[in-house]
Amino acid sequence: MKHRSPLLGPALALALLLAGIALAFSLGRYPVPPGDLLRILVARLTNTPSGLPAASEAVVLQIRGPRVLAAILIGSALASAGTAFQGLFRNPLVSPDILGASSGAALGAVIGIFFSLPILGIELLSFAGGLLAVGLVYVIGSGLRGGDTVLTMVLTGVVVGALLGAGIGLIKYLADPYNQLPAMTFWLLGSLAGIAPADILTLLVPILGGTAVLLLLRWRMNVMSLPEEEARALGVATGPLRAAIVAAATLVTSASVAASGVVGWVGLVVPHLARFLVGPSFPRLLPTAAILGGAYLLLIDTVARTAASVEIPLGILTAVIGTPFFIALLARMRGGWS
Amino acid sequence: MFPDRRIVLGGLASALAAVGGEAAETAVEDAARRSVARPATIKRVFPAGPPAAILLYTLAPDLLLGWPRANRAEEREFLLPDVGGRPEIGRITGRSNSANLEAVLAAKPDLIIDVGSTGPTYVSLAERVQSQTGIPYALLDGTLARTAETYRTLGRLLGRERDAEEKATYAEALLAHIAQRVATVPADRRPRVYYARGPRGLETGRGGSINVESLDMLGAVNVAGGTGGGLATVSLEQVLAWDPEVIVTIDRDFAAFVRQDPAWASVRAVRDGRVHLSPKLPFGWVDFPPSVNRLIGLIWLGKLLYPALFPEDLVAETRAFYRLFYHVTPSDEGIARVLAGRG
Amino acid sequence: MILQARQLAFGYPGREVGRDVDLALTPGRALALLGPNGGGKTTLLKTLLGLLPPLGGEVLLDGRPLGSTPVRDRARLIGYVPQVHLGTFAFSVADVVLMGRTAHHGPFTQPSARDREVAAGAIDRFGLTGLAERPYTMISGGERQLVLIARALAQEPRLVVLDEPTASLDFGNQGRVLGEIRSLTRAGLAVLFTTHDPNHALRVADEVATLRAGRLLAHGPAAEVVTRAHLENLYDAPVREVGSAPNLAFVPDHS
Numbered sequence: 013m014k015h016r017s018p019l020l021g022p023a024l025a026l027a028l029l030l031a032g033i034a035l036a037f038s039l040g041r042y043p044v045p046p047g048d049l050l051r052i053l054v055a056r057l058t059n060t061p062s063g064l065p066a067a068s069e070a071v072v073l074q075i076r077g078p079r080v081l082a083a084i085l086i087g088s089a090l091a092s093a094g095t096a097f098q099g100l101f102r103n104p105l106v107s108p109d110i111l112g113a114s115s116g117a118a119l120g121a122v123i124g125i126f127f128s129l130p131i132l133g134i135e136l137l138s139f140a141g142g143l144l145a146v147g148l149v150y151v152i153g154s155g156l157r158g159g160d161t162v163l164t165m166v167l168t169g170v171v172v173g174a175l176l177g178a179g180i181g182l183i184k185y186l187a188d189p190y191n192q193l194p195a196m197t198f199w200l201l202g203s204l205a206g207i208a209p210a211d212i213l214t215l216l217v218p219i220l221g222g223t224a225v226l227l228l229l230r231w232r233m234n235v236m237s238l239p240e241e242e243a244r245a246l247g248v249a250t251g252p253l254r255a256a257i258v259a260a261a262t263l264v265t266s267a268s269v270a271a272s273g274v275v276g277w278v279g280l281v282v283p284h285l286a287r288f289l290v291g292p293s294f295p296r297l298l299p300t301a302a303i304l305g306g307a308y309l310l311l312i313d314t315v316a317r318t319a320a321s322v323e324i325p326l327g328i329l330t331a332v333i334g335t336p337f338f339i340a341l342l343a344r345m346r347g348g349w350s
Numbered sequence: 351m352f353p354d355r356r357i358v359l360g361g362l363a364s365a366l367a368a369v370g371g372e373a374a375e376t377a378v379e380d381a382a383r384r385s386v387a388r389p390a391t392i393k394r395v396f397p398a399g400p401p402a403a404i405l406l407y408t409l410a411p412d413l414l415l416g417w418p419r420a421n422r423a424e425e426r427e428f429l430l431p432d433v434g435g436r437p438e439i440g441r442i443t444g445r446s447n448s449a450n451l452e453a454v455l456a457a458k459p460d461l462i463i464d465v466g467s468t469g470p471t472y473v474s475l476a477e478r479v480q481s482q483t484g485i486p487y488a489l490l491d492g493t494l495a496r497t498a499e500t501y502r503t504l505g506r507l508l509g510r511e512r513d514a515e516e517k518a519t520y521a522e523a524l525l526a527h528i529a530q531r532v533a534t535v536p537a538d539r540r541p542r543v544y545y546a547r548g549p550r551g552l553e554t555g556r557g558g559s560i561n562v563e564s565l566d567m568l569g570a571v572n573v574a575g576g577t578g579g580g581l582a583t584v585s586l587e588q589v590l591a592w593d594p595e596v597i598v599t600i601d602r603d604f605a606a607f608v609r610q611d612p613a614w615a616s617v618r619a620v621r622d623g624r625v626h627l628s629p630k631l632p633f634g635w636v637d638f639p640p641s642v643n644r645l646i647g648l649i650w651l652g653k654l655l656y657p658a659l660f661p662e663d664l665v666a667e668t669r670a671f672y673r674l675f676y677h678v679t680p681s682d683e684g685i686a687r688v689l690a691g692r693g
Numbered sequence: 694m695i696l697q698a699r700q701l702a703f704g705y706p707g708r709e710v711g712r713d714v715d716l717a718l719t720p721g722r723a724l725a726l727l728g729p730n731g732g733g734k735t736t737l738l739k740t741l742l743g744l745l746p747p748l749g750g751e752v753l754l755d756g757r758p759l760g761s762t763p764v765r766d767r768a769r770l771i772g773y774v775p776q777v778h779l780g781t782f783a784f785s786v787a788d789v790v791l792m793g794r795t796a797h798h799g800p801f802t803q804p805s806a807r808d809r810e811v812a813a814g815a816i817d818r819f820g821l822t823g824l825a826e827r828p829y830t831m832i833s834g835g836e837r838q839l840v841l842i843a844r845a846l847a848q849e850p851r852l853v854v855l856d857e858p859t860a861s862l863d864f865g866n867q868g869r870v871l872g873e874i875r876s877l878t879r880a881g882l883a884v885l886f887t888t889h890d891p892n893h894a895l896r897v898a899d900e901v902a903t904l905r906a907g908r909l910l911a912h913g914p915a916a917e918v919v920t921r922a923h924l925e926n927l928y929d930a931p932v933r934e935v936g937s938a939p940n941l942a943f944v945p946d947h948s
Contacts, residue, residue, distance in 0.1 A: 067616035074613035190638030206550040247768025247796025292782035322582035
């Protein structure tokens with residue numbers, strides 16, 4: 013596939029994101045006219061009263077604004093982690109939850125709901141669950157000697173993920189069917205309906221931190237996508253670098269899943285979309301995927317919150333949009349993952 | 351298919367009884383119009399799920415084998431000491447069975463009762479369990495409106511018609527009273543209510559769901575009732591667009607934070623201080639489990655929605671209800687704890 | 694002397710593949726490692742590259758034990774050309790060659806202008822400039838091998854190690870790649886390559902070591918090692934000589 017001007021792809025992604033932000037801010041179940049929207053935002057920036065009803069202000073600043081930000085942050089986090097993992101595991105069908113981050117985070121959240129913890133407790137338990145699951149996979153995977161390290165790790169991830177899935181099933185089975193079970197089901201389907209301004213702060217640190225590490229390592233990721241021995245012969249200490257990439261990707265994935273529930277597909281589909289735009293080289297691919305991921309989840313979440321009076325779970329929308337998209341992609345890509 | 355031997359025998363026996371004149375009926379028609387053989391002696395009854403356990407406890411606590419889930423200490427305080435502490439026995443509800451059928455048999459019940467939906471899924475489940483265990487399995491209607499009928503059917507099954515009539519009369523009178531009072535409120539004066547569940551308060555019951563039956567009985571307008579269905583998640587923005595006058599919740603965490611949360615501050619119900627946390631001891635007052643525990647909640651909610659129409663003294667009503675249905679007489683302090691939404 | 698193996702035993706943990714190997718690589722000279730498939734060539738190569746730890750004896754890089762040299766320092770001295778493969782992702786030829794510069798910048802930095810200059814020089818040297826923006830997956834096998842050699846040169850190493858550089862190439866490309874290997878030694882680099890074709894060893898290498906069942910059978914100047922008697926012993930099969938020096942060649946004999 014030919015790649016056009018090096019700036020065209022990222023520019024396109026950025027334009028999509030900006031259009032998405034404008035669209036997402038102006039749409040919602042609570043009508044706020046564009047003029048009022050601008051007045052509220054300007055008033056906020058200049059710290060002056062907008063003179064508009066408190067409800068309109070709350071919608072823009074407390075509800076829609078944080079939700080737009082969260083969608084961008086989480087989308088770009090999942091897309092960056094997915095891009096990094098596809099390179100690291102040399103497999104374009106890998107998504108950020110391949111090492112069990114999502115299953116671990118889901119188990120943590122379900123346990124939190126089971127014990128009726130407050131929201132922050134559920135989120136922290138979920139975050140810790142994601143980190144612990146991947147830590148466990150990493151320790152087991154590196155402990156198993158011989159063979160292909162990367163393959164061993166992926167297989168360990170699959171096995172541990174299945175075990176965590178059983179754990180989720182057990183907790184759901186034990187849960188109170190009238191109160192906890194629906195909460196768990198909703199959580200597992202993923203939604204940004206509950207995002208509050210405070211969540212942005214708790215999301216910001218791990219996501220910006222992890223994404224920054226991934227972006228700094230973007231050149232090295234090219235080399236990491238080569239067979240392990242080749243990467244080492246090119247002067248890369250593959251062990252520590254792999255640990256760093258896995259840690260950073262897990263940090264952002266766990267933080268995302270803790271805040272939004274399980275949102276699949278973004279980390280799988282967006283890297284392909286970005287590769288289609290700018291080619292496979294990570295220095296350009298990773299930033300593009302991050303921007304595109306933000307735009308993608310933002311658009312999907314806008315549909316999720318505006319299409320009906322009740323929320324459409326994100327996990328369902330991403331799958332419905334992702335599946336045909338991915339099949340079309342597979343049909344085009346007979347000549348390799350350009 | 352073989353005819354059910356019990357029904358055949360039961361029919362024969364009732365024919366004989368009719369000849370003999372005065373013996374009790376031996377087959378009872380349940381809410382799904384199934385003929386359920388009535389055992390000669392009933393000492394132990396297995397509740398298929400939480401609504402059945404509560405219904406059974408209110409009518410015949412001595413027959414209740416155990417609870418689908420063990421009661422917590424603060425719940426047992428409002429139950430008969432020896433019955434509230436009976437063991438956990440799981441539940442029989444389709445695929446999410448947590449009661450092993452062998453364990454059900456080992457508990458030696460004379461009868462299994464299930465309260466809730468009487469749809470084909472539950473009818474076939476009842477038939478299967480009944481044919482596998484040989485124990486009669488009765489299905490009763492769990493909706494609030496049918497409470498009196500459900501009590502009378504259970505009374506006939508258990509041979510406790512007189513006690514059942516007492517409860518049925520209470521339910522009938524209460525529901526009739528409420529319907530009468532609510533009918534006087536014109537449509538445009540009905541309060542617009544948002545029912546909040548979940549720690550963020552963003553789960554709600556849509557139109558016709560059993561979770562919001564109490565709201566429907568009271569003629570309140572469920573803001574999420576525009577679309578039919580069960581539970582769903584909504585966005586806070588949608589709640590703001592609905593701008594409900596009253597919020598009823600069963601989640602204590604949500605009730606606590608909603609009053610300080612700036613995003614919720616402009617919802618009319620929050621502004622007007624009309625966010626109400628449902629009592630839930632020993633069982634929830636508005637939603638779960640969906641059983642007769644919701645009757646007292648109707649008075650509580652009626653007073654909140656139409657203060658002028660419901661002059662009843664809530665403490666006295668609560669004590670009377672707990673005495674009649676839960677067989678305990680709570681102290682003033684106990685009732686205060688219930689009303690504060692503890693548990 | 695750049696790389697030296699002394700009394701080297703090599704293999705995988707718990708499974709020794711070979712032992713008693715003594716080798717030395719010097720600037721401007723090419724050493725061919727010749728032997729039948731399964732004789733341990735690749736395992737020995739990996740051990741000499743530091744990808745496998747020695748099971749006994751030692752490997753010295755520039756006089757220092759290879760194992761205690763950081764991977765980054767190793768990569769500045771040894772360029773490795775693996776067997777041609779199709780990568781997972783369709784990187785451009787320019788990107789692949791630029792990866793040769795990895796050891797010359799830090800983990801968090803991007804390639805510098807000088808890195809790009811060196812890579813462009815390596816591409817140019819092999820006449821690949823016209824292909825620079827083409828995906829590496831969409832060029833011919835011979836071109837791909839040249840790209841990998843260019844990448845090794847971009848490392849600016851003092852030793853280039855090639856694993857079966859001609860194994861998967863057609864006849865014409867074999868000659869082209871052999872010529873490029875020869876030119877590496879003329880540029881003053883030490884070269885080590887494995888091959889199972891004695892004619893390639895004879896054409897290109899200054900020295901040849903023959904490896905069978907993990908042991909060096911012979912080791913010395915190419916003309917002395919690549920002889921009919923040695924080859925018959927090495928491959929355990931009859932061999933026929935064709936022509937005479939300097940155009941001597943060997944073919945399998947079947948009668």
